[in-house]
Amino acid sequence: xxxxxxxxxxxxxxxxxxxxxxxxxxxxxxxxxxxxxxxxxxxxxxxxxxxxxxxxxxxxxxxxxxxxxxxxxxxxxxxxxxxxxxxxxxxxxxxxxxxxxxxxxxxxxxxxxxxxxxxxxxxxxxxxxxxxxxxxxxxxxxxxxxxxxxxxxxxxxxxxxxxxxxxxxxx
Amino acid sequence: xxxxxxxxxxxxxxxxxxxxxxxxxxxxxxxxxxxxxxxxxxxxxxxxxxxxxxxxxxxxxxxxxxxxxxxxxxxxxxxxxxxxxxxxxxxxxxxxxxxxxxxxxxxxxxxxxxxxxxxxxxxxxxxxxxxxxxxxxxxxxxxxxxxxxxxxxxxxxxxxxxxxxxxxxxx
Numbered sequence: 001x002x003x004x005x006x007x008x009x010x011x012x013x014x015x016x017x018x019x020x021x022x023x024x025x026x027x028x029x030x031x032x033x034x035x036x037x038x039x040x041x042x043x044x045x046x047x048x049x050x051x052x053x054x055x056x057x058x059x060x061x062x063x064x065x066x067x068x069x070x071x072x073x074x075x076x077x078x079x080x081x082x083x084x085x086x087x088x089x090x091x092x093x094x095x096x097x098x099x100x101x102x103x104x105x106x107x108x109x110x111x112x113x114x115x116x117x118x119x120x121x122x123x124x125x126x127x128x129x130x131x132x133x134x135x136x137x138x139x140x141x142x143x144x145x146x147x148x149x150x151x152x153x154x155x156x157x158x159x160x161x162x163x164x165x166x167x168x169x170x171x
Numbered sequence: 172x173x174x175x176x177x178x179x180x181x182x183x184x185x186x187x188x189x190x191x192x193x194x195x196x197x198x199x200x201x202x203x204x205x206x207x208x209x210x211x212x213x214x215x216x217x218x219x220x221x222x223x224x225x226x227x228x229x230x231x232x233x234x235x236x237x238x239x240x241x242x243x244x245x246x247x248x249x250x251x252x253x254x255x256x257x258x259x260x261x262x263x264x265x266x267x268x269x270x271x272x273x274x275x276x277x278x279x280x281x282x283x284x285x286x287x288x289x290x291x292x293x294x295x296x297x298x299x300x301x302x303x304x305x306x307x308x309x310x311x312x313x314x315x316x317x318x319x320x321x322x323x324x325x326x327x328x329x330x331x332x333x334x335x336x337x338x339x340x341x342x
Contacts, residue, residue, distance in 0.1 A: 104288055117275055118290025122297075126318045137311045144304055144314070147297045 010142035012076065015069065017128035020062030020091035021098060022157060025166050027057030033099070039107065046102045049112045055095050062091025082135060089132040097127025115169075121151035181313035183247065186240065188299035191233030191262035192269060193328060196337050198228030204270070210278065217273045220283045226266050233262025253306060260303040268298025286340075292322035 030053035034045035066087020070077050077083035101123040105116050129143060138146070161167040201224035205216035237258020241248050248254035272294040276287050300314060309317070332338040 101289070108286070108288060110288075115279070116289055117279060117287040118272070118293055119288045122289055122293050122318075126293075126315070130315050130319055133312060133315055137315075140308045140311045140314050141304060143311050144297070144301050144308075147293075147318075148301055 006139070006142060007145055009076070010138055010146050012069065012073070013136075013138055013142070014090065014125070014128065014146055016062035016065045016087040016090040017094040017124060018153075018157075019065045020058040020094040020128075021124045022161075023058040023061040024051075024054030024095075025161055027061070028054035030054070039103075041107065043106050043109065045106065046099060047106055047112045050099055050102050055099075058095050059088065059091045062094065063088045066090075077136070086132055086135045089135060090128045093128035093131030094124040096131070097124040100127065118151075121154040122147065125150050177310070177313060178316055180247070181309055181317050183240065183244070184307075184309055184313070185261065185296070185299065185317055187233035187236045187258040188261040188265040188295060189324070189328075190236045191229040191265040191299075192295045193332075194229040194232040195222075195225030195266075196332055198232070199225035201225070212278065214277050214280065216277065217270060218277055218283045221270055221273050226270075229266045230259065230262045233265065234259045237261075248307070257303055257306045260306060261299045264299035264302030265295040267302070268295040271298065289322075292325040293318065296321050 028049075028051055030051045032046065032048045033050045033052055033055060034047070037045050039045055063084060064087075066083050069087065070080055070083035074080075074083075077086065101116065101119045104119065105114065108116075110116060125146060129137070129146075137143075158167065162169065199220075199222055201222045203217065203219045204221045204223055204226060205218070208216050210216055234255060235258075237254050240258065241251055241254035245251075245254075248257065272287065272290045275290065276285065279287075281287060296317060300308070300317075308314075329338065333340065
């Protein structure tokens with residue numbers, strides 16, 4: 001899959017997506033994006049767990065991470081505009097993937113907060129990689145590496161958030 | 172994500188994994204791989220759905236697909252040995268991913284055949300891409316494309332198998 005440094009750069013690249021994905025735990029709450037609306041199956045479109053504050057807060061935090069990343073490693077991005085646009089697309093992609101995932105979870109009649117093994121760990125990542133692709137992408141080895149290790153990072157992070165009392169469930 | 176032909180080559184590349192993943196529906200049954208053994212949580216290791224016949228049949232069918240692929244497009248593979256080894260790794264990777272997925276589903280106490288949105292559609296694919304990577308890989312754009320469209324291909328195929336009476340559930 002490449003040298004150790006290329007694997008560390010893969011994490012560095014995807015960092016805004018991780019931050020955006022994790023931030024609704026801290027900045028979430030408020031008015032739900034679906035405004036209480038239901039799909040034709042009578043169930044909520046996304047549910048109360050997906051809010052405007054979580055979305056805007058998550059994209060803001062992820063994009064800010066990109067600003068800090070550019071200050072630390074400007075040559076990885078080339079120019080400031082690329083770094084910020086990349087971080088925005090990674091963050092927005094992560095939360096869009098999460099939203100689409102919620103839509104499918106509601107269709108499968110899973111309650112809010114119920115785990116969907118795979119979707120929860122991979123949906124945000126694939127969506128982030130897809131949206132950011134036109135601006136800057138990784139090598140195929142780096143992408144495969146992120147896909148294999150992300151579920152474990154995700155589980156570890158959620159378990160940590162649960163132990164810290166930030167989440168009510170360990171997933 | 173690249174030209175249309177590069178997306179068709181991405182499907183051509185991954186085809187043995189799809190065949191291996193689908194074949195236990197047809198060739199499955201027989202003695203379970205876990206031999207009835209349980210994990211420390213008291214639940215089955217993989218369950219009755221994962222059998223030696225399904226594993227060996229799936230790897231055989233997927234590898235045979237690679238033989239046919241080499242006859243049709245030899246220049247894509249370079250040589251016969253590469254084509255067969257690639258098809259074997261894609262098939263074995265797909266079924267290994269499926270097996271690991273079953274392990275996590277049993278740990279989450281999901282019954283045999285219960286859907287896990289995401290894991291069912293992506294686990295086999297990521298595992299196949301990872302095992303085949305050292306022999307031949309795709310571009311990052313092709314990988315992202317497969318990750319985004321595979322869930323829909325998977326759902327379509329399962330729904331077709333259900334309608335044909337090959338599967339008892341539409342997932």
